[in-house]
Amino acid sequence: MTAIIETTGLxxxxxxxxxxxxxxxxxxxxxxxxxxxxxxxxxGAGKTTTLRMLTTLLAPTSGDALVAGVDLRxxxxxxxxxxxxxxxxxxxxxxETGRRELVIxxxxxxxxxxxxxxxxxxxxxxxxxxxVADRRTSTYSGGQxxxxxxxxxxxxxxxxxxxxxxxxxxxxxxxxxxWDEVRRLRDGGTSVFLxxxxxxxxxxxxxxxxxxxxxxxxxxxxxxxxxRQVAGDVVTLGVATDPEGVLGLVQGEPYxxxxxxxxxxxxxxxxxxxxxxxxxxxxxDGAGRPPTTISLHRPSLDDVFLRQTGRSLREQAx
Amino acid sequence: MKTARDTWLIFQRxxxxxxxxxxxxxxxxxxxxxxLVLFGPLLKGLAVAGGYSGDSAYNLFVPGLLIQLALxxxxxxxxxxxxxxxxxxxxxxxxxPVSRLAMLLGRSLRDIVIxxxxxxxxxxxxIPFGLTIDVAGLLVALLLVxxxxxxxxxxxxxxxxxxxxxxxxxxxxxxxxxxxxLLSGIxxxxxxxxxxxQTLARLNPLSYAVDAxxxxxxxxxxxxxxxxxxxxxxILAVGALWLGSRTFGRxxx
Numbered sequence: 001m002t003a004i005i006e007t008t009g010l011x012x013x014x015x016x017x018x019x020x021x022x023x024x025x026x027x028x029x030x031x032x033x034x035x036x037x038x039x040x041x042x043x044g045a046g047k048t049t050t051l052r053m054l055t056t057l058l059a060p061t062s063g064d065a066l067v068a069g070v071d072l073r074x075x076x077x078x079x080x081x082x083x084x085x086x087x088x089x090x091x092x093x094x095x096e097t098g099r100r101e102l103v104i105x106x107x108x109x110x111x112x113x114x115x116x117x118x119x120x121x122x123x124x125x126x127x128x129x130x131x132v133a134d135r136r137t138s139t140y141s142g143g144q145x146x147x148x149x150x151x152x153x154x155x156x157x158x159x160x161x162x163x164x165x166x167x168x169x170x171x172x173x174x175x176x177x178x179w180d181e182v183r184r185l186r187d188g189g190t191s192v193f194l195x196x197x198x199x200x201x202x203x204x205x206x207x208x209x210x211x212x213x214x215x216x217x218x219x220x221x222x223x224x225x226x227x228r229q230v231a232g233d234v235v236t237l238g239v240a241t242d243p244e245g246v247l248g249l250v251q252g253e254p255y256x257x258x259x260x261x262x263x264x265x266x267x268x269x270x271x272x273x274x275x276x277x278x279x280x281x282x283x284x285d286g287a288g289r290p291p292t293t294i295s296l297h298r299p300s301l302d303d304v305f306l307r308q309t310g311r312s313l314r315e316q317a318x
Numbered sequence: 319m320k321t322a323r324d325t326w327l328i329f330q331r332x333x334x335x336x337x338x339x340x341x342x343x344x345x346x347x348x349x350x351x352x353x354l355v356l357f358g359p360l361l362k363g364l365a366v367a368g369g370y371s372g373d374s375a376y377n378l379f380v381p382g383l384l385i386q387l388a389l390x391x392x393x394x395x396x397x398x399x400x401x402x403x404x405x406x407x408x409x410x411x412x413x414x415p416v417s418r419l420a421m422l423l424g425r426s427l428r429d430i431v432i433x434x435x436x437x438x439x440x441x442x443x444x445i446p447f448g449l450t451i452d453v454a455g456l457l458v459a460l461l462l463v464x465x466x467x468x469x470x471x472x473x474x475x476x477x478x479x480x481x482x483x484x485x486x487x488x489x490x491x492x493x494x495x496x497x498x499x500l501l502s503g504i505x506x507x508x509x510x511x512x513x514x515x516q517t518l519a520r521l522n523p524l525s526y527a528v529d530a531x532x533x534x535x536x537x538x539x540x541x542x543x544x545x546x547x548x549x550x551x552x553i554l555a556v557g558a559l560w561l562g563s564r565t566f567g568r569x570x571x
Contacts, residue, residue, distance in 0.1 A: 077415060083413070084413075087406045089409065091405070091407055091410030093405055094405060095335055105414070156414075
């Protein structure tokens with residue numbers, strides 16, 4: 001299967017000489033045709049900068065990329081013809097109606113008025129915007145505006161759609177609805193590249209994920225693969241005092257693969273969480289150091305991030 | 319040709335959007351109208367006091383007023399672009415194949431269409447005050463107004479793209495417009511000024527436009543100041559458009 005995006009050493013630095021800030025430090029990405037690919041990372045990690053390079057909005061400092069089969073640096077104009085883009089800010093003028101925005105967007109892609117109108121009608125229907133099509137976009141709800149933004153990105157029937165933090169600011173219902181829309185697009189043959197700082201979005205929606213931190217990719221693969229790489233189930237112990245002491249107690253246990261103190265709690269990676277819990281409790285009780293709280297969970301992408309970077313993604317987002 | 323088609327699309331869209339919120343078209347006209355009605359009569363009085371005929375005062379004042387309209391009507395258009403930037407409209411368009419020049423030219427043409435219509439209204443309203451017009455001269459003067467707009471609107475859009483915030487753009491524009499106005503000869507002819515001030519005025523491109531406009535309203539077609547004014551504005555317009563379309567092509571945050 002051919003890749004729809006392939007980057008080699010993509011790099012972006014801002015500023016000059018010793019004041020230069022490297023926002024993206026040599027990113028190697030591969031997005032397969034027909035998949036939803038998520039770019040996950042905390043704010044400031046370089047997600048949006050990378051996305052803006054891939055959509056020709058920003059010139060890379062160095063590196064190469066093949067986007068939709070076209071050399072990004074040599075033929076940016078051709079790339080633009082083949083991709084769709086939905087930015088964080090949206091893109092519709094508050095005074096325009098949804099219908100008019102779609103028609104003009106189509107015409108900017110070179111469609112004549114009749115074809116642009118035809119596609120507009122189809123998109124309005126597919127994104128369930130018929131009821132508000134002729135109202136000013138300033139009157140739309142957040143979910144409706146987002147759906148219009150995605151429709152605008154699809155008017156030229158692109159093979160590849162870019163979404164920059166598509167569900168930020170949406171209520172849970174609108175979010176779930178947008179996820180369904182994105183899945184529908186993928187099922188229809190469109191490849192999707194999205195950036196997000198939401199773990200659940202990367203986990204639930206994306207076929208494959210790359211985790212980025214401080215401008216570098218720290219992990220890349222399917223959500224399942226990435227979680228399997230984490231060394232097992234995660235047990236978190238809360239203790240009243242002296243976490244270091246309790247750490248010393250549990251570290252040596254044979255079923256404990258890794259242990260560390262994390263913000264006053266003890267975080268253990270164990271082989272089989274279900275079996276480890278009762279053993280841990282018995283051990284700690286016997287030593288006179290019963291935990292105040294204990295929890296078990298299967299690894300999440302936050303654990304993947306934590307393993308690679310030593311920080312929790314969840315805390316970054318807070 | 320693609321650029322022409324794209325420019326037409328952007329022009330159409332921009333014009334429709336402005337017509338949907340036309341209050342600014344009328345507000346833009348009020349400033350020169352205030353000058354016409356509340357300041358013009360003083361010039362008439364000044365001319366008579368100086369021993370000149372009062373009738374010629376408006377033929378000296380209104381041509382300059384048209385350039386003032388062009389100045390204030392086009393230099394602030396950058397604010398509208400900042401609003402579009404914030405809504406994500408500019409970014410969305412930049413990812414389409416639309417010509418970068420068209421994005422600038424379409425908007426600028428919308429601005430000068432409105433400018434020329436306002437200028438026409440201003441001229442018509444000046445006739446009862448004593449302005450006499452020469453039709454051929456008027457048409458060329460309107461062209462001159464359009465050219466001044468075509469210099470300043472792209473500059474305003476470029477600054478809007480670079481500064482991206484009203485708080486940064488407003489003080490800069492406010493700083494620049496007053497010297498441009500005062501060193502142009504719009505309110506009073508620069509011939510009244512001492513030598514050093516006249517030299518400063520020669521550095522202001524608008525002063526050439528004002529001289530040309532005055533000559534056109536007084537039937538002096540072949541006066542070289544007309545050619546100087548029009549050609550200078552045309553060259554500056556090309557430069558401003560080139561600079562602006564390059565800025566549209568580069569990154570915007």
